[in-house]
Amino acid sequence: xxxxxxxxxxxxxxxxxxxxxxxxxxxxxxxxxxxxxxxxxxxxxxxxxxxxxxxxxxxxxxxxxxxxxxxxxxxxxxxxxxxxxxxxxxxxxxxxxxxxxxxxxxxxxxxxxxxxxxxxxxxxxxxxxxxxxxxxxxxxxxxxxxxxxxxxxxxxxxxxxxxxxxxxxxxxxxxxxxxxxxxxxxxxxxxxxxxxxxxxxxxxxxxxxxxxxxxxxxxxxxxxxxxxxx
Amino acid sequence: xxxxxxxxxxxxxxxxxxxxxxxxxxxxxxxxxxxxxxxxxxxxxxxxxxxxxxxxxxxxxxxxxxxxxxxxxxxxxxxxxxxxxxxxxxxxxxxxxxxxxxxxxxxxxxxxxxxxxxxxxxxxxxxxxxxxxxxxxxxxxxxxxxxxxxxxxxxxxxxxxxxxxxxxxxxxxxxxxxxxxxxxxxxxxxxxxxxxxxxx
Numbered sequence: 108x109x110x111x112x113x114x115x116x117x118x119x120x121x122x123x124x125x126x127x128x129x130x131x132x133x134x135x136x137x138x139x140x141x142x143x144x145x146x147x148x149x150x151x152x153x154x155x156x157x158x159x160x161x162x163x164x165x166x167x168x169x170x171x172x173x174x175x176x177x178x179x180x181x182x183x184x185x186x187x188x189x190x191x192x193x194x195x196x197x198x199x200x201x202x203x204x205x206x207x208x209x210x211x212x213x214x215x216x217x218x219x220x221x222x223x224x225x226x227x228x229x230x231x232x233x234x235x236x237x238x239x240x241x242x243x244x245x246x247x248x249x250x251x252x253x254x255x256x257x258x259x260x261x262x263x264x265x266x267x268x269x270x271x272x273x274x275x276x277x278x279x280x281x282x283x284x285x286x287x288x289x290x291x292x293x294x295x296x297x298x299x300x301x302x303x304x305x306x307x308x309x310x311x312x313x314x315x316x317x318x319x320x321x322x323x324x325x326x327x328x329x330x331x332x333x334x335x336x337x
Numbered sequence: 338x339x340x341x342x343x344x345x346x347x348x349x350x351x352x353x354x355x356x357x358x359x360x361x362x363x364x365x366x367x368x369x370x371x372x373x374x375x376x377x378x379x380x381x382x383x384x385x386x387x388x389x390x391x392x393x394x395x396x397x398x399x400x401x402x403x404x405x406x407x408x409x410x411x412x413x414x415x416x417x418x419x420x421x422x423x424x425x426x427x428x429x430x431x432x433x434x435x436x437x438x439x440x441x442x443x444x445x446x447x448x449x450x451x452x453x454x455x456x457x458x459x460x461x462x463x464x465x466x467x468x469x470x471x472x473x474x475x476x477x478x479x480x481x482x483x484x485x486x487x488x489x490x491x492x493x494x495x496x497x498x499x500x501x502x503x504x505x506x507x508x509x510x511x512x513x514x515x516x517x518x519x520x521x522x523x524x525x526x527x528x529x530x531x532x533x534x535x536x537x
Contacts, residue, residue, distance in 0.1 A: 182416050250414035251350045251358075253424050253493045257477040258415075287392070287480055291342075291349065292411070292491075294480040296442075297430075306429050 166192040172269040173208060174262045176217040182254055184219070184262055186269065187212060197273040198231040204270045205229065205239060208262060219262035221248030227282065235275030235311075236298065237267065246281045249290045256293035268301045275302040275311050338399040339373075339382050340409040340481065341366040345389030350414040352497035358412045359387070361502065365410050365494070365509050372513035376521060381405075393441075396484035400444065404529065406455065407489035408516060409481045412505065416495030419504070420470040421512060423460040424491040425452040426483065427476035444486040447530040451488040454526060459490060459519030466511045488527060492516065 168190050177185035191207060194200045205226050211218035224245040230238040249259050260279065267274045276298045279289070286295045300306045341362035343349035349358030363385070370380045381402065383395040390398075399407045416422070431449035439446055456474030464470045474490065482489045494508055 182420075182422070252413035252415060252496070253411055253477050253479060253491055254413050254422065254495070255415045257424075260478075291347065292477075292479055292481075294478045294483055296480070297478055297483070299478065300427070300429050309432065311429070312432070 163192065163194060166194050168192045171204060171207070172266070173204070173212070174265040174269070175208075175212040175219055176258065176262075178214065178217060182258075184258060184265060186265075193270070197271055198229060201231065201237060201239075201267055201271045201274060202226060202229045204266055205263065208266050219259050221245065223248055231274065235273055235302070236278065237274045237276070237301065238278045238280060239263070240280040240283055243282050245279075246286060246289055251290040251292070253292045256289045256291075259289065260293055260299055264299050264301050268303060272302075275300075275305060277301050338402060338405050338407045338487070339366050339369055339380060340395050340399075340407065341382065341384055342409055342411050342481065343389065344384050344387055347389050350412055350497045352414075352499065354500060354502070356497045356499070356502050356505070358497055361412055361497075361505055362410050363387075364506065365412075365512065368509040369408070369410065369513040369516050372510070372517040373520070376517045378517070378520065392481050393484060395481060396444065396486075399489075400484075400486045402487070404527075405487045406520060406523075406527070407482075407485045407487045408459075409479070409489070409491045411491060411493040413493045413496040414498065416493075417469050418495050418499050419467060419508065420495045421463045421467045421508070421515075422471060422493050422495070423456045423463065423474040424477040424479060424482075424493065425449070425456040425474050425489070427478060428453070430478070430483070439486075441484055444484045445482050445489060448486065448488055451527065451530065452482070452490060455488040455519070455523045456490040458522040459492065459516055462515035462519045462522070463492075463512070466515055467508065488523070 169192075170188050171191040171193065172186045172188055174184040174186055177183045179185070189207075191203065193203055209220050209222075209224055209226060211220070211222060215222070221244050223242075225242040226239060227242055228238075228240040232238070245259075249256055263279075264277055267277065278298050279295050280286075281295070289295055300311055302311055305311045341359070343359040343362065345359075347359065349362070351357055366382060366385075370382070373380050381398065383398055384390055395409075399405055426445050426449050428449060430443075431446055445452070453474065453476075460471060460474040464472045477491070479491050482491060492512065494505060494512065497505075499505060
């Protein structure tokens with residue numbers, strides 16, 4: 108009895124070892140494939156995190172005018188019409204068009220914003236002031252220069268103007284902070300005009316909506332006053 | 338007032354061939370200064386070595402001069418090599434300070450129209466010398482110009498992407514000459530804002 112019991116145990120263990128030897132490489136392969144799927148690049152991960160709301164199946168597909176660098180004149184912007192599912196909500200719509208702008212045109216040489224930049228947050232105030240908060244890459248990867256920085260800002264402003272009429276003016280933040288300049292030249296402390304037609308009528312001010320009242324003094328006094336020491 | 342931008346720890350635009358904007362700008366400023374002095378203008382600079390004064394420090398120097406004009410000099414990262422562009426603050430900036438004290442942050446506001454006229458005069462001269470450059474100045478919201486209480490323009494050469502810095506060196510005397518002539522064209526129309534009839 109004890110001999111046959113021992114034989115059964117040995118046979119059982121033998122089967123276990125053989126099946127493990129067969130199954131182990133298969134398991135290893137499966138783990139590897141799973142790891143490959145679950146391991147997106149850092150960039151992808153960030154995009155997924157920050158661009159959770161991009162397209163909604165119920166949004167109507169409409170024609171959208173995107174402003175990227177002109178293929179004929181690299182110092183100017185040119186509108187490109189594409190089909191995009193856009194929300195009716197102005198703030199969501201603005202997010203969708205800015206994310207599309209960041210994704211860039213088919214010809215990547217014509218992009219106006221660095222490929223590693225992401226839109227972190229977007230707010231639309233009731234008076235039409237939009238606040239767009241971008242990742243640090245917008246400031247660090249935009250080529251330094253008046254032309255390149257102004258094209259970057261203009262592409263955002265013109266694309267918003269063409270597709271999101273409630274946006275009148277734009278404030279650009281970098282990682283939640285107000286920067287002095289985008290990459291050394293273009294001023295980020297001010298608002299940018301989005302609705303150029305309203306601006307021509309004088310209906311859009313570059314002042315921030317909440318501001319401290321300044322005592323009125325004769326307009327003949329044009330000498331600038333130094334800022335208070337911080 | 339000539340302003341070679343950047344300097345010190347800020348090299349500005351950098352080209353693949355090791356070209357640094359901040360270094361080239363001192364040579365460009367020298368050429369512009371020479372052309373201006375030849376026309377009898379008194380020239381001051383915001384920096385003459387490898388320092389990096391702040392935007393406000395540079396504006397302070399210009400704003401202390403009565404009847405000055407301000408030219409900030411740049412070399413771009415992008416754009417058609419061999420072209421030169423002049424930028425001034427957008428017209429909308431003029432409306433921010435009407436009817437009150439003009440704060441330091443809006444020092445350029447009363448000068449926007451003058452700056453545009455000055456910019457067009459210089460850009461017109463540049464267009465004659467550098468093919469592919471526009472005929473009129475363009476608007477851009479430039480931090481340095483915002484706090485400057487004088488007719489103020491930014492002049493940007495394209496670009497640090499050239500293979501040989503000699504390409505940029507060759508442009509410099511022409512840029513100097515164009516700016517000097519632009520200033521001479523603009524001078525008769527320069528009337529200090531807020532002081533009817535006062536000529537600098």
